[in-house]
Amino acid sequence: MYLKSIELAGFKSFAKKSELNFTSKISAIVGPNGSGKSNVAEAFSFVLGEQSIKSLRGKKGEDLIWNGSNDTPRANRASVKIVFDNSSKFLPIDYETVTIERVVHRDSVNEYIINGSQVRLRDVVELLASAHIGSSGHHIISQGEADRILNANIKERKSMIEDALGLKMYQYKKQESERKLIKTRENIAQTQSLRREIMPHIRFLKKQVEKVQKTIELRDDLQNQALEYCRREDEYIKQTTKRIDEEKSPLLTKEKELIKELNEAKAVLEGAKHRDATSEELITLEQDLHKTRDEKDNLFREVGKLDGEISSLVRMVKKQEELAFSLEHKTITLVSVETLSTQIETKIKEAKKIGDIETLLKTLDEVGELLSRFIDKNKSKVDMSLLTEAQKDIENLKESKKQIEESLGKIKNKESELSFQYTALQNKIEKEKDSNRDAEKAVFRVMAESQEVRSKLHTLAVEEETLRLIREDFKRELTELGMLLGTHILQFQSLSFDFNEPRNVQEERRRKIEKIKIRLEDAGGAGETDVLKEYTEVSERDAFLEKELADLEKSAESLTELITDLDLRLSTEFKNGVDKINIQFKEYFAVMFGGGEAKLNVVKPEKKNNIDESVLFNDESELDFAGGTDGKAEGYDGIDIEVNLPKKKIKGLMMLSGGERALTSIALLFAISQVNPPPFIVLDETDAALDEANSKKYSDMIENLSKYSQLILITHNRETMSRAGILYGVTMGMGGSSKLLSVAFEEAVTIAK
Numbered sequence: 001m002y003l004k005s006i007e008l009a010g011f012k013s014f015a016k017k018s019e020l021n022f023t024s025k026i027s028a029i030v031g032p033n034g035s036g037k038s039n040v041a042e043a044f045s046f047v048l049g050e051q052s053i054k055s056l057r058g059k060k061g062e063d064l065i066w067n068g069s070n071d072t073p074r075a076n077r078a079s080v081k082i083v084f085d086n087s088s089k090f091l092p093i094d095y096e097t098v099t100i101e102r103v104v105h106r107d108s109v110n111e112y113i114i115n116g117s118q119v120r121l122r123d124v125v126e127l128l129a130s131a132h133i134g135s136s137g138h139h140i141i142s143q144g145e146a147d148r149i150l151n152a153n154i155k156e157r158k159s160m161i162e163d164a165l166g167l168k169m170y171q172y173k174k175q176e177s178e179r180k181l182i183k184t185r186e187n188i189a190q191t192q193s194l195r196r197e198i199m200p201h202i203r204f205l206k207k208q209v210e211k212v213q214k215t216i217e218l219r220d221d222l223q224n225q226a227l228e229y230c231r232r233e234d235e236y237i238k239q240t241t242k243r244i245d246e247e248k249s250p251l252l253t254k255e256k257e258l259i260k261e262l263n264e265a266k267a268v269l270e271g272a273k274h275r276d277a278t279s280e281e282l283i284t285l286e287q288d289l290h291k292t293r294d295e296k297d298n299l300f301r302e303v304g305k306l307d308g309e310i311s312s313l314v315r316m317v318k319k320q321e322e323l324a325f326s327l328e329h330k331t332i333t334l335v336s337v338e339t340l341s342t343q344i345e346t347k348i349k350e351a352k353k354i355g356d357i358e359t360l361l362k363t364l365d366e367v368g369e370l371l372s373r374f375i376d377k378n379k380s381k382v383d384m385s386l387l388t389e390a391q392k393d394i395e396n397l398k399e400s401k402k403q404i405e406e407s408l409g410k411i412k413n414k415e416s417e418l419s420f421q422y423t424a425l426q427n428k429i430e431k432e433k434d435s436n437r438d439a440e441k442a443v444f445r446v447m448a449e450s451q452e453v454r455s456k457l458h459t460l461a462v463e464e465e466t467l468r469l470i471r472e473d474f475k476r477e478l479t480e481l482g483m484l485l486g487t488h489i490l491q492f493q494s495l496s497f498d499f500n501e502p503r504n505v506q507e508e509r510r511r512k513i514e515k516i517k518i519r520l521e522d523a524g525g526a527g528e529t530d531v532l533k534e535y536t537e538v539s540e541r542d543a544f545l546e547k548e549l550a551d552l553e554k555s556a557e558s559l560t561e562l563i564t565d566l567d568l569r570l571s572t573e574f575k576n577g578v579d580k581i582n583i584q585f586k587e588y589f590a591v592m593f594g595g596g597e598a599k600l601n602v603v604k605p606e607k608k609n610n611i612d613e614s615v616l617f618n619d620e621s622e623l624d625f626a627g628g629t630d631g632k633a634e635g636y637d638g639i640d641i642e643v644n645l646p647k648k649k650i651k652g653l654m655m656l657s658g659g660e661r662a663l664t665s666i667a668l669l670f671a672i673s674q675v676n677p678p679p680f681i682v683l684d685e686t687d688a689a690l691d692e693a694n695s696k697k698y699s700d701m702i703e704n705l706s707k708y709s710q711l712i713l714i715t716h717n718r719e720t721m722s723r724a725g726i727l728y729g730v731t732m733g734m735g736g737s738s739k740l741l742s743v744a745f746e747e748a749v750t751i752a753k
């Protein structure tokens with residue numbers, strides 16, 4: 001036995017908590033009209049998830065809550081709790097006992113609880129569907145609804161049979177898959193539309209990106225070329241500067257040397273201008289020498305003369321000495337003679353002046369006297385003084401000679417000195433003449449060499465100027481490249497190349513760089529990162545959409561496959577189920593009518609539509625399969641019932657009597673229940689329309705059916721009550737609330753009345 005108990009609290013007429021335990025295969029609920037029996041049957045529907053308030057005889061959720069009476073205030077909530085013994089695991093949940101509870105509040109909010117945990121309606125429905133306790137309520141036949149299956153249209157009938165056959169699970173799965181498929185297709189359409197929308201933008205961005213990529217390629221190319229160019233240019237400038245410096249340095253030294261040399265030579269030549277002075281000095285010297293030599297000669301002559309005089313005086317002294325002692329050789333001094341002569345001449349002159357004879361005569365006398373006196377004087381006189389004088393003179397002369405000889409010595413010294421100076425000067429002049437010649441030669445040579453050095457320096461200066469321009473150009477180029485490529489360009493310094501490259505290759509490189517720059521300028525570079533970012537974002541979005549589309553299509557495909565599988569399974573199991581039901585239906589029908597035939601026919605629609613979009617299941621949808629228009633018109637599969645009463649030519653359901661309808665529907669219900677027995681069946685006065693004979697047959701069938709399912713029977717029928725193992729009486733007191741009591745058979749019969 002699966003069903004253990006049901007507990008009602010605040011549900012409809014059950015103001016107080018009331019519990020029914022189903023310890024028997026067949027339980028009967030009995031009681032007078034209006035006591036609340038049907039409320040118990042409805043409690044089953046309610047707790048199992050019935051969504052149609054109408055089928056619970058209400059207009060809104062509130063109608064299901066105890067409304068209050070004089071002695072019992074109205075309740076805020078209605079709750080029904082059903083307890084299953086799940087030791088057989090007929091419910092796919094790992095609990096020995098499963099309690100399902102539903103609560104409805106006055107604001108119509110419903111709560112579903114499985115084993116104390118709040119769940120969704122869907123969880124309850126799915127859990128029950130797997131145990132053939134479907135929401136179509138085929139196992140809860142409410143009062144007056146015994147022939148519901150006969151009254152239903154073919155589509156509803158099919159749904160009820162599917163439910164009874166336990167195919168609802170597949171139905172739900174199919175509906176769920178269909179719902180998902182529709183959603184997936186919507187998503188596919190939406191995704192496709194999104195992709196279509198962004199496609200022109202992507203195409204536009206792609207073109208932009210191609211341009212940007214071209215710019216990036218150009219810039220990369222420029223960067224590579226520029227790095228090499230800068231490295232080589234820098235190296236070229238350094239090397240050329242070094243080479244020029246190296247070449248210039250010795251030239252400058254040389255130039256300095258040459259200037260010095262030239263100055264020296266010039267100085268020498270300048271010195272030549274003073275040669276005249278030197279010459280004059282030489283001439284002076286020469287003149288002095290001449291003069292000195294003349295002086296020397298004079299002195300020589302003087303000496304000679306003095307020598308002669310001395311010799312003559314010596315000879316004269318000798319003679320005088322001889323004469324001093326001989327008259328003959330008496331010596332009269334010239335001076336004395338001259339003095340005499342002078343005296344005579346003076347006398348003569350004076351006489352002449354006067355000019356008279358007397359005077360002349362007198363003068364002659366005087367002259368004669370003078371002469372006589374002179375002779376006399378000199379005859380007697382041995383004049384030694386002359387000798388002494390002469391010797392004195394000799395001495396004087398010797399002295400003079402000595403002095404002259406001294407002077408001569410001096411003069412000789414002077415001469416030799418002058419002669420030395422002269423020779424020295426002469427040598428100097430000769431030497432100077434040689435120096436000048438050398439200097440002149442040097443000037444010519446230096447001039448020639450200077451010319452060469454200057455020419456080389458000039459060439460280097462031209463090179464320097466060219467290099468300066470190259471350096472300035474390079475500086476400017478570096479700034480420009482920095483602006484185009486950023487500081488990365490400065491990394492050129494760390495590169496190394498083979499620098500033995502001809503200069504024209506570098507110039508060619510520069511031209512190439514210029515061309516790239518122009519192309520870059522033409523391409524324009526603004527907003528590059530934005531374009532790339534946007535393109536990346538948009539294409540990532542597109543890729544995402546593409547992947548999503550692929551995923552969606554894949555899932556649509558697998559959903560379609562699943563639906564096809566489910567359809568196949570549904571149709572196969574449905575067909576097999578209907579065949580099995582037909583076997584039982586035929587038997588039960590024959591038992592009920594003592595013969596005849598009944599059969600379910602699957603009615604094929606004219607136009608098949610696999611996707612039943614109108615009955616999509618979700619938490620919001622009402623799980624009400626009743627109602628609606630004839631399914632045939634909508635082109636759905638359906639179930640038609642064919643009856644063939646014994647001894648009557650009645651074939652249509654419409655032509656059956658009320659009792660016949662009840663018997664047919666009971667036969668069908670029992671057939672269905674036997675083929676796929678639900679854990680329990682609630683039958684609310686299904687036996688109401690039966691006469692005594694049929695009540696007996698009904699009760700027999702009940703007993704048979706109880707082998708497969710637990711039965712809860714609400715009944716007034718004594719025969720039915722007699723088959724129940726447990727009996728509950730429902731009474732309603734003055735307060736209008738239902739009360740439950742376990743009763744014995746006889747008591748039940750009384751209560752039922």
Ligand code: ATP
Pocket residue numbers: 011012013014031032033034035036037038039040062063064065066067068143736
């Ligand atoms: P019958 O044998 O005639 O079919 P029954 O025993 O099945 O009668 P029910 O139809 O189950 O009787 O009970 C109906 C009773 O429940 C009515 O008296 C009605 O007033 C009462 N009832 C229904 N809803 C509520 C409610 N919300 N609050 C209080 N009482 C309610």
